[in-house]
Amino acid sequence: MSALETESATLTVALVGNPNCGKTTLFNAFTGLHQKIANYPGVTVEKKLGTFMTQHGTEATLIDLPGAYSLQPQSPDEQVTRDVLLGHEEGTARPDRVLCVVDASNLERNLYLATQVLELGLPSVVALNMMDVARANGDDIDLAALSAALGAPVVPCEALTRTGLPELRVALSGKLEPARMTPPPEGEDGIAARYERIGEIVDRCVRKSSTPILSAQERSDRIDAVLIHPLWGWAFFLGLMALLFVSMFSFASFPMDGIKWVFEQAGAKVGPLLPAGDLRSLIVEGIIAGVGSVVVFLPQILILFLFIGLLEDSGYMARAAFLMDRLMGRVGLHGKSFVPLLSCYACAVPGIMATRTIENPNDRLVTILIAPFMSCSARLPVYALMIATLFAGEASALQQGGILLAMYTLGTLTAFAFAWLFKRTLLKAPRSPLILELPPYRRPSLATVVHGLRGRAAAFLKRAGTVIVALSVVLWALAYYPRGGAEMKKEEQLAQSFAGRMGKAIEPALEPIGMNWKMGIGLIGAQAAREVFVSTLAVVYAVGGEDEGGKAEPKSVAQALRQDRWPDGRVVYTPLVCLTVMIFFVLSMQCISTLATMRRETNTWRWPIFAFCYMTGFAYLASLVFYQGGRALGW
Amino acid sequence: MSDSSRTLADLQPGERAVVATFPAEPGTQRLREMGLVAGTRVRLLRFAPMGDPLELEVRGYRLSLRRAEAALIPVQEAAKP
Numbered sequence: 001m002s003a004l005e006t007e008s009a010t011l012t013v014a015l016v017g018n019p020n021c022g023k024t025t026l027f028n029a030f031t032g033l034h035q036k037i038a039n040y041p042g043v044t045v046e047k048k049l050g051t052f053m054t055q056h057g058t059e060a061t062l063i064d065l066p067g068a069y070s071l072q073p074q075s076p077d078e079q080v081t082r083d084v085l086l087g088h089e090e091g092t093a094r095p096d097r098v099l100c101v102v103d104a105s106n107l108e109r110n111l112y113l114a115t116q117v118l119e120l121g122l123p124s125v126v127a128l129n130m131m132d133v134a135r136a137n138g139d140d141i142d143l144a145a146l147s148a149a150l151g152a153p154v155v156p157c158e159a160l161t162r163t164g165l166p167e168l169r170v171a172l173s174g175k176l177e178p179a180r181m182t183p184p185p186e187g188e189d190g191i192a193a194r195y196e197r198i199g200e201i202v203d204r205c206v207r208k209s210s211t212p213i214l215s216a217q218e219r220s221d222r223i224d225a226v227l228i229h230p231l232w233g234w235a236f237f238l239g240l241m242a243l244l245f246v247s248m249f250s251f252a253s254f255p256m257d258g259i260k261w262v263f264e265q266a267g268a269k270v271g272p273l274l275p276a277g278d279l280r281s282l283i284v285e286g287i288i289a290g291v292g293s294v295v296v297f298l299p300q301i302l303i304l305f306l307f308i309g310l311l312e313d314s315g316y317m318a319r320a321a322f323l324m325d326r327l328m329g330r331v332g333l334h335g336k337s338f339v340p341l342l343s344c345y346a347c348a349v350p351g352i353m354a355t356r357t358i359e360n361p362n363d364r365l366v367t368i369l370i371a372p373f374m375s376c377s378a379r380l381p382v383y384a385l386m387i388a389t390l391f392a393g394e395a396s397a398l399q400q401g402g403i404l405l406a407m408y409t410l411g412t413l414t415a416f417a418f419a420w421l422f423k424r425t426l427l428k429a430p431r432s433p434l435i436l437e438l439p440p441y442r443r444p445s446l447a448t449v450v451h452g453l454r455g456r457a458a459a460f461l462k463r464a465g466t467v468i469v470a471l472s473v474v475l476w477a478l479a480y481y482p483r484g485g486a487e488m489k490k491e492e493q494l495a496q497s498f499a500g501r502m503g504k505a506i507e508p509a510l511e512p513i514g515m516n517w518k519m520g521i522g523l524i525g526a527q528a529a530r531e532v533f534v535s536t537l538a539v540v541y542a543v544g545g546e547d548e549g550g551k552a553e554p555k556s557v558a559q560a561l562r563q564d565r566w567p568d569g570r571v572v573y574t575p576l577v578c579l580t581v582m583i584f585f586v587l588s589m590q591c592i593s594t595l596a597t598m599r600r601e602t603n604t605w606r607w608p609i610f611a612f613c614y615m616t617g618f619a620y621l622a623s624l625v626f627y628q629g630g631r632a633l634g635w
Numbered sequence: 636m637s638d639s640s641r642t643l644a645d646l647q648p649g650e651r652a653v654v655a656t657f658p659a660e661p662g663t664q665r666l667r668e669m670g671l672v673a674g675t676r677v678r679l680l681r682f683a684p685m686g687d688p689l690e691l692e693v694r695g696y697r698l699s700l701r702r703a704e705a706a707l708i709p710v711q712e713a714a715k716p
Contacts, residue, residue: 230684
């Protein structure tokens with residue numbers, strides 16, 4: 001194909017730079033919405049590709065390589081960056097050109113990677129980003145001298161305001177010579193030699209202006225004096241977490257009710273269009289209700305990630321890791337495990353995905369394995385139902401809050417206990433070092449945050465549309481088949497379905513923890529997603545009327561539960577049983593989406609299977625001890 | 636305590652120092668790549684509220700390390716300006 005050799009062949013440009021250098025902002029500014037995200041084969045490193053138009057109107061591909069501090073890789077991310085630049089990455093052609101992003105306000109450290117990259121001899125352009133910050137710091141950079149020293153064109157820019165973007169585009173579009181930068185003299189210590197040369201370059205090219213300006217760094221230090229103050233720092237941190245939880249659980253309720261309503265309406269509108277029977281039930285009760293039960297969490301996930309995005313972009317997240325590192329370190333974890341675990345209070349799926357920022361594979365695995373213990377929002381409906389049953393629907397705010405707090409604490413403490421255990425036994429490894437950059441605070445860019453949110457939402461909805469549809473269908477079939485007679489009531493039908501038979505089959509195992517076969521059916525339903533427990537019980541106890549997809553209010557379900565008796569006339573849902581059910585839900589691994597995410601993030605079924613076994617086993621054991629202990633005390 | 640045996644972890648908040656020569660070991664590679672090589676001027680800014688990790692100023696940026704890693708890096712007294 002001669003077209004590949006001509007000028008019109010697609011140009012591939014690799015975007016390289018340190019973390020926090022503004023690389024992603026520049027990538028977004030260049031490619032806008034023309035982006036796609038894939039994975040590099042065999043690793044869970046995101047491959048971000050985008051297209052942009054060159055000066056000559058031809059399309060070029062931009063690869064956003066993972067942020068790296070050095071070409072001697074210390075993490076899978078950095079390995080990918082190195083392999084792509086050397087042309088060793090399978091399935092990714094060696095880039096034609098390199099756009100090397102350098103933070104002008106942190107020149108020395110950024111030039112470490114930049115000089116390594118330029119020495120590869122690919123045609124390169126250096127984007128000198130954050131020029132505004134460098135100027136405010138009083139640094140006057142001699143661009144011509146820097147360009148001569150680096151052997152490549154240097155273009156000043158400010159990615160956030162898109163300043164310098166046209167010039168960068170011109171530089172990338174034109175004829176570009178291979179970078180001329182020779183490696184530092186081979187010595188005993190290559191790193192020191194490289195820094196020595198960088199020192200010379202900076203001495204030659206940067207002049208400190210004499211006018212004293214309050215630099216970004218000094219301003220940042222003043223903020224830090226408060227935000228990581230022994231007293232005010234913790235107060236701010238706890239206040240922020242409280243605000244996050246309040247927003248997640250109160251502000252999110254309106255859009256969540258809206259989504260619930262839309263799916264109910266969809267079920268009600270689509271149902272009559274189909275003939276009554278298997279197909280209608282599959283679509284309305286299986287697919288629409290199943291997907292709806294997951295999509296309903298989208299508002300909470302978006303609020304959580306809006307928070308995390310703003311905190312990350314402003315530079316606070318690094319401080320949170322700094323504050324939390326000691327606490328996390330007690331159980332062998334890392335300050336960097338904090339954000340993923342925090343995300344798990346909304347949903348373990350994005351939480352597990354967020355562990356990608358942890359470089360050490362062992363630490364990352366431990367964080368993934370304990371993540372589902374953090375009480376996610378899918379458990380809330382179950383807690384709410386059990387609290388309503390416990391207090392006959394008349395729980396005071398204090399009782400309700402107290403029990404909820406106890407459940408969240410139980411999950412969190414158990415997570416840490418298992419982290420401690422795993423780090424000492426199964427995943428024994430020397431403690432990985434914490435090497436954390438604390439970037440200067442800056443005003444978060446809404447555009448960057450919203451861009452990230454859009455990606456999260458798309459990824460979440462895609463999952464809801466694929467894996468979750470498939471699993472919803474399987475669970476629907478278990479609860480729907482085999483069919484009994486046409487006159488059979490809904491609860492009788494469910495009792496004799498596969499799910500009902502399974503519930504009865506596991507009843508002997510459930511009795512010691514105070515549960516009967518009806519709850520067993522609920523537990524089977526909860527394997528898809530925990531909150532399905534509530535809707536399954538609503539069907540089992542025939543609440544919500546005969547109409548398909550009837551709405552079940554926790555209050556009316558709770559009333560039905562309170563009427564349930566064992567064959568010998570004992571009350572089934574004693575306060576002790578309600579608490580046991582909650583404890584079981586805190587501790588057990590019941591969410592198929594989480595297991596599927598674990599599979600994808602660890603590249604093996606071994607870890608999700610292990611997580612399922614150890615968590616559910618421990619949940620059973622803890623429930624057994626609690627229930628039998630409670631009985632022995634006469635509760 | 637002789638000056639040569641001090642490490643980054645022994646600095647007081649606000650204290651300046653210069654990194655002394657230390658052998659290139661695999662465990663210190665990333666610390667060195669982050670700019671902590673012999674002759675680098677550093678300043679200890681603060682310890683985290685629970686005493687660990689600590690925050691350093693190095694090459695114009697802020698870096699956080701645990702005491703355990705900081706103790707790998709010997710320092711000398713900074714030359715008086």
